[in-house]
Amino acid sequence: MQFGVFSVGDVTEDPTTGVTPTEGERIKAMVAIALKAEEVGLDVFAQGEHHNPPFVPSSPTTQLGFIAAQTSKIILSTSTTLITTNDPVKIAEDYAMLQHLADGRVDLMMGRGNTGPVYPWFGQDIRNGIALAVENYALLRRLWREDVVDWEGKFRTPLQGFTATPRPLDGVPPFVWHGSIRSPEIAEQAAYYGDGFFHNNIFWPISHTKQMIELYRRRFEHYGHGAADQAIVGVGGQVFMRKNSQDAVREFRPYFDNAPVYGHGPSLEDFTRETPLTVGSPQEVIERTLSFREHFGDYQRQLFLMDHAGLPLKTVLEQLDILGEEVVPVLRKEFAALKPAHVPDAPTHASLKAAAERARQLETIDEPAVVAEPTAEESTR
Numbered sequence: 001m002q003f004g005v006f007s008v009g010d011v012t013e014d015p016t017t018g019v020t021p022t023e024g025e026r027i028k029a030m031v032a033i034a035l036k037a038e039e040v041g042l043d044v045f046a047q048g049e050h051h052n053p054p055f056v057p058s059s060p061t062t063q064l065g066f067i068a069a070q071t072s073k074i075i076l077s078t079s080t081t082l083i084t085t086n087d088p089v090k091i092a093e094d095y096a097m098l099q100h101l102a103d104g105r106v107d108l109m110m111g112r113g114n115t116g117p118v119y120p121w122f123g124q125d126i127r128n129g130i131a132l133a134v135e136n137y138a139l140l141r142r143l144w145r146e147d148v149v150d151w152e153g154k155f156r157t158p159l160q161g162f163t164a165t166p167r168p169l170d171g172v173p174p175f176v177w178h179g180s181i182r183s184p185e186i187a188e189q190a191a192y193y194g195d196g197f198f199h200n201n202i203f204w205p206i207s208h209t210k211q212m213i214e215l216y217r218r219r220f221e222h223y224g225h226g227a228a229d230q231a232i233v234g235v236g237g238q239v240f241m242r243k244n245s246q247d248a249v250r251e252f253r254p255y256f257d258n259a260p261v262y263g264h265g266p267s268l269e270d271f272t273r274e275t276p277l278t279v280g281s282p283q284e285v286i287e288r289t290l291s292f293r294e295h296f297g298d299y300q301r302q303l304f305l306m307d308h309a310g311l312p313l314k315t316v317l318e319q320l321d322i323l324g325e326e327v328v329p330v331l332r333k334e335f336a337a338l339k340p341a342h343v344p345d346a347p348t349h350a351s352l353k354a355a356a357e358r359a360r361q362l363e364t365i366d367e368p369a370v371v372a373e374p375t376a377e378e379s380t381r
Contacts, residue, residue: 001299001300001301001302001331001332001335001336001339001345001346002043002044002075002234002300002301002302002346003042003043003044003301003302003303003304003328003331003332004037004042004043004044004045004046004074004075004077004301004302004303004304005033005037005042005044005045005046005303005304005305005306005307005320005323006044006045006046006047006048006077006079006200006236006303006304006305007030007033007045007046007047007048007057007079007305007307007308008047008048008050008055008057008079008305008308009026009027009030009047009048009050009055009056009057010026010054010055010261010308010309011023011026011053011054011055011056012054012259012260012261012308012309012310013258013310014255014310014311014312015254015255015257015258015259015310016254016255017312020310023056026056027056027057027063029307029313029316030047030056030057030063030307031063031066031067031070032313032317033045033306033307033313033316033317033320034067034071034074034076035067035070035071036317036320036321037074037320037324038071038072038073038074039324040320040321040323040324040325040328041324041328041329042074042320042323042324042328043074043075044074044075044076044077044301044303045067045074045075045076045077046076046077046078046079046109046303047060047063047064047077047078047079048060048078048079048080049078049080049081049082049113050113050115051115051118051121051122052115052117052118054260060078060081061094061095061097061098064076064078064098064102064106065097065098065101065102068098068101068102068105068106069101071105073105074105075105075106075107075348076098076102076105076106077106077107077108077109077177078108078109079109079179079200079303080109080110080111080113080179081095081108081109081110081111082111082112082113082118083110083111083112083132083133083136083137083140084112084113084119084124084128084129084132084133084136085113085118085119085121085122085124085132086122086136087156088136088137088139088140088143088156089139089143089156089159089162089164091108091140092140092143092144092164093164093165093166095108095174096144096164096165096166096167096168096169096173096174097166099168099169099174099349100166100169103169103349104169104170104172104348104349104350104353105349106174106349107174107175107176107177107347108174108175108176108177109176109177109178109179109198110133110137110176110177110178110179110186111178111179111180111186112129112130112132112133112180112183112186124155128155130183130185130186131154131155132155133185133186133189134185134189135153135154135155136155136156137176137189137193139151139153139156141173141193143162143164144164144168144173145173147163147167148161148162148163149161149162149163149164150162169349170349170353170356171356172349172352172353172356174349175195175196175346175347175348175349175352176193176195176196177190177195177196177197177198177232177234177301178190178195178196178197178198179197179198179199179200180197180199180212181199181200181203181204181212182204182208182212184212184215187212187213187215187216187219188215188216188219190216190220191216191217191218191219191220191222191223191225191231192219192223194220194223194225194226195232196232196233196234196300196301196346196347197212197213197216197231197232197233197234198233198234198235198236198301199212199213199234199235199236200235200236200305201235201236201237201276201292202236202237202238202275202276202277202305203275204275205274205275206275206276206292206295207295209235209276209295209296210295210296213233213235213296213297213299216231216233217229217231217233217297226344227342229297229298229340229342229343230342230343230344232300232344232346232347233296233297233299233300233301234299234300234301234302234303234346235292235296235299235301235302235303236276236302236303236304236305237276237277237278237288237289237292237302237303237304237305238276238277238278238304238305238306238308239277239278239279239285239304239306239319239323240252240255240278240279240306240311240319241279241280241281241282241285241319241322241323241327242281243281243282244281245279245280245281245284248279248280248281249268249279249280252268252279253268255309255310255311256268256271256279256309258309258310259308259309259310261308261309262309276288276292282322282326282327285327286327286330286331286334289302289327289331290331290334290335293335293338298335298338298339298340298343300344300345300346301346302331304323306319306320306323
């Protein structure tokens with residue numbers, strides 16, 4: 001099972017000091033978090049894509065490429081790539097380039113985003129959101145898998161004899177997850193292609209997340225990619241930890257109470273009861289995370305949101321130390337012991353490359369032998 005962190009890259013005032021980081025400070029903090037994530041033994045660092053304040057990650061490939069140059073093991077992912085408003089040609093080329101720079105340590109999470117105005121900013125209509133996601137992703141897959149593409153659709157200019165460059169590393173496109181909070185059409189899309197499905201599992205009751213994942217699993221099996229329990233599932237979660245739960249609650253409360261993302265609505269206690277937010281000791285985080293399996297089944301990727309609500313970088317790095325030293329080792333052991341042998345691991349570049357090589361070998365074996373026609377001289381003998 002893969003464990004990691006994901007960041008939305010918000011610039012939020014620290015309510016305990018009144019200090020708001022600059023955009024540059026926040027961008028560099030995200031890099032520091034990614035480096036720390038690798039240092040403490042996590043598997044994945046993922047970041048979102050936003051084009052509006054108070055968020056800074058408008059160019060994920062730029063930042064992930066910078067991180068790739070300073071890391072060697074951690075998988076670099078998006079927690080949202082806007083398949084609706086980005087040109088699929090540019091996505092194909094940008095992420096193939098990142099693949100080469102990161103030696104394959106790249107995957108993507110496709111999403112429609114949660115900011116309505118982004119559609120007209122990039123020349124699109126939000127009413128076409130689902131149709132854009134379907135058409136653009138279908139084109140993206142072809143661009144990665146076909147050397148020469150002829151294509152015509154509804155939302156962009158046609159392509160004639162087009163080759164996206166560079167080609168995917170080793171001829172293997174990055175693995176794709178489809179992220180959705182509430183759109184069953186996106187769960188259907190993920191299932192249709194046999195791709196992964198990710199639910200951020202943050203602001204919604206766990207019963208809602210369960211419904212979305214169950215839909216994806218049923219449709220994954222329907223499309224013949226394997227049994228429902230073999231579908232590739234990832235979930236998020238958000239945590240804040242200290243040695244004991246009282247200290248964790250006391251320290252996190254002002255961030256929860258003041259962060260716009262929580263809407264100044266339910267109390268911290270209500271929110272932790274009604275959603276997956278866990279504020280407490282490392283053991284409480286372990287127990288809460290292990291309980292996800294009871295709702296979602298065996299799944300392949302667990303990401304935590306930890307650098308939000310104005311938390312200072314120093315505190316976030318401390319949280320990562322706790323996560324890497326006290327929480328994830330236990331989760332790895334417990335989840336591994338529970339996972340049936342037939343449930344696959346999360347795909348990686350290495351596993352996808354090996355699968356592609358096996359498929360090519362099978363094609364070679366299945367090809368009928370070519371028997372040469374006898375020459376005229378031979379046929380008269």
